[in-house]
Amino acid sequence: MERGPSSFGVYNMKLGMWVFLLSEVMFFTGLIGAYIILRFAQPDHFALPGQVLNVPLTALNTFFLICSSVTMVKAFAAIELGDQKGLQRWLLATAIIGMIFVGIQVVEYTVLSHEGFVPIADLYQAHGRQGGHEVLGGPLYGATFYTMTGFHGTHVSIGVACLWFTYFKARRGGYSAANFGGVENMGLYWHFVDLVWIILFTIVYLI
Amino acid sequence: MNEFWRLPENVSTFGGPIDSMFHLIAWITIVVFFGVELLLLWFLFRYRARPGRKATFTHGNSRLEIIWTAATAIMVVYLGIISRGLWLDIKDPARFPEPGLELIVRAKQFEWNTHYPGADGQLGTADDFVRRNQMSVPVDVPVRITLQSEDVIHSFYLPEFRLKQDAVPGMNIPAWFEATRTGEFTVGCAELCGLQHYRMKGTIRVLSAEEFSAWNAQQMAAAPAPGPLPGSASNAAGSPVVAAAGHAH
């Protein structure tokens, strides 16, 4: 088909993915913005992250997620060269690491809830990692924490499902050196999810 | 002009400048409006299609664009500049005049409760008294109020004073006014606050200095140890002043 002027020289699916990711940036900006505003408005509702959250475990989790971005890059590099086996191997690795990330987050949520750190205002009783009697922070901390990380986790889970789909399509020979758009877009989404996590981790767990 | 716009009679000090600005904008907009509409009608008549005519083939005129853009920009910037000072005078606590009387107006579904400082002149102490839906203030005295709400967002609106300020639960919001004549005026709620929003009406009476002193003395004498109003959720010991004041975001 004769093509007209195209501003970025990027095919439809890829452009569409970039545009979609822009909207996702705004979504997380809204949530993180609300968190920042609430934290400044009601500082006594929040505590030093290390007191309540398991920073070392989550740091490890962050490392895993970054590794999965590396495996994703390797998957894409593989199919660019037509390496079907490599593509499948690295896609599988990415999906598994993604599942580990979600798994660890579920564990984290469970432990936190038992420590009284919940999003529900009436039930908030966070005693922190050391245990102890006083309640650390207030319900806004729980509400914002679970909303931000929960939506991120949902995006990761959707990403994992898409990774499995991509993996099985790769096994059926759905991609080649001439046709790897699906893998590239999967990669874009996955890197985005990773990037959001790095920002979230910094803002929620380190500051 | 006031008749056309049905502006209520103005009885506050900053109401005058607000009305002047209103009229200024009204005149500017009327002139622009008639200018634009008459020109439009003229064009529609003059350039209507007739057999044998052809339209003028032009893509525009940069000079005209610049002229009318600049003219509009100058006008709006001018309006912005003259508005800003008055806006801050009315709304910025740092610029409030020294008050002769300080009150707390606490809104709730569906009434206005005004807290007076009582004999010791201090709000938040045991001798404060509360008036429901009817507030009294002295004339020619700057009155500073702190707006609070017990439940949802209400909006304290005094049409004749050109005063309006939302009352937000969890916040203490300052406002001020100074009445210029005695009389009885309207208090209304200007933010949808529930099923009886339409009836959240009060009155504000502006009294002369003597009348106000007399009334105040009478209230202080009559008031027993202040307790909660029937149905009110306010704290029994003194008025529920929250210490941390300050603006929202």
Added chain:
Amino acid sequence: MSTAAAMHEVPAHGAHGHHEEIPFIRKYIFSTDHKIIGIQFLFMSLAFLLLGGLLAMAMRWQLAWPSNAEMPMPGGSLLPETMVNSGIMLPEFYNALVTMHGTIMVFFAIMPLLVGVWANYLIPLQIGAPDMAFPRLNMLSFWMAFTAGILMLASFGVTGGAANAGWTGYTPLSINDVYSGVKTGQQLWALSLTLLGFSSLVGSVNYITTLINMRAPGMTWFRLPLSTWALFITSVLILLAVPVLAGGLIMMFFDQTLGTNFFKPESGGQPLLWQHLFWFFGHPEVYILILPSMGFVSDVIANGSRKPIFGYYAMVWAIIGIGFIGWIVWGHHMFMSGMNPLLGGFFMITTLVIAVPSAIKTFNWMGTLWGGNIRFHAPNLYAISFVALFAIGGLSGIFLAAGPVDIPLHDTYFVVAHIHYVLVGRSLFGIFAAITFWYPKMFGRMMHEGLGKVHWLLTFIFFNTTFFPMHMIGSGGMMRRLYDPTQYPHIAQMQDTNVFITINALLLFAAQLIFAFNFIWSLFKGKKAGTNPWEANSVEWSAPSPPPHGNWGGVQPVVYRGPYEYSSPESEHDFLLQTQPPAGQPVPARH
């Protein structure tokens, strides 16, 4: 990259040449053709427009004859006693009417009428593309919007009734049924709008990608019609603003349902946070609700005047400028909120500044009419009215932008007048212009011209008689959302005006039935339309009326010039299609 001579077949959904018979359901119900989807949005939103109007009529009845047993509400006996009792409306129902009128009109009528309909219908046609970049995603977008509409309608039937905290849903009223009396209705409100937001988002991904990537050869950015430019910037606004609303709605839903406390002051939440999130979205939203109309008006006025649009580049930059500045004015909705006054000062300036690009557009439309050879066909009548009413809507905005003057006017009927002048006087008139103008392309028939003119005249008259007096009762101090305005003496004395407004509103509503009749009648009996009945220039007028699947039957259009070359010396007619090759060049081969 683009040569006039080389024409290639455009593959349509993998099928070359002819299609097998597509079953009715795939062709018209679950269609992936942008034109069908646009028409689906059209029928859906016109239905919601009618419903929103009915809700307003009920409101106006109550306002004119509040709880008046001698003037019982017509149709009141059809409604349950929780809404209307013995012909007298209850406050619960009034607050719900106010809320749902606003919600339905903004989200389910005007927004889809401007974007869902026209972005879908026009973009591929105006840029010379056979369809959207992601046709199946497009179909999903419509069905999500439809489902959101069902959810919103369902809320009327639940216990407690529909949402009643205003279309702006201020917290904590909207998150606590102890205060509002409504629980499920408010939850459905939040869910419905979240789903609708997702639908709009998906749509805008489609529109943006299509516009950037699928323009025909020769269709550079500055040869796009202003309709397309407006729809493009609108799509960008949707893309960036809707997610913020979604975040806010999700937090609201959590507060309502899960016991979080984002906005609950009794446990440290911040009611103003909702306002910031809502209006950060809400202000770009109102530009979403006006920009496409501005685009249509430009196309129609140029066509009606038989002249190029005056100052095309200025118009484009004005659209971009409005889109850009629109992000930093949201605080003017919060002047009275208790927000820091210094911040208020900032928003005052930015709000006044946004008047400038809007004024530029008005002057340019006037410049287009100047020196023209003006045809007063129905679309042009609506478009010219848009310009006339633009002046009023825009000028009333100046009162509200100036902080001190906003103090007496905020939350009064002055604001109601302003919003209806811009939303009805501008957006809706623009929509009427667009529907009347592109109807022949959509359905292959013209709408009845005489009926169109009658509808236009009656609507113009009754619109002004209904809404202009609202400025005065607003400056007279009548607040918004009052079930019974006569409770306040200063408002009771203006009650004749309220009655006058109601009567004119009823007449205005009645006049719309003419449009409804014309729309339906013309589907079957309208005069058959040719390819280019308005003698217009943009690319859609080179496709058959209505266009087949793939729009040009497998031929790729090529663009040679801008969209407004009316009365060009290059042409013996007073119009010159964008796709018309220059004299001396061969006409591209057609398959």
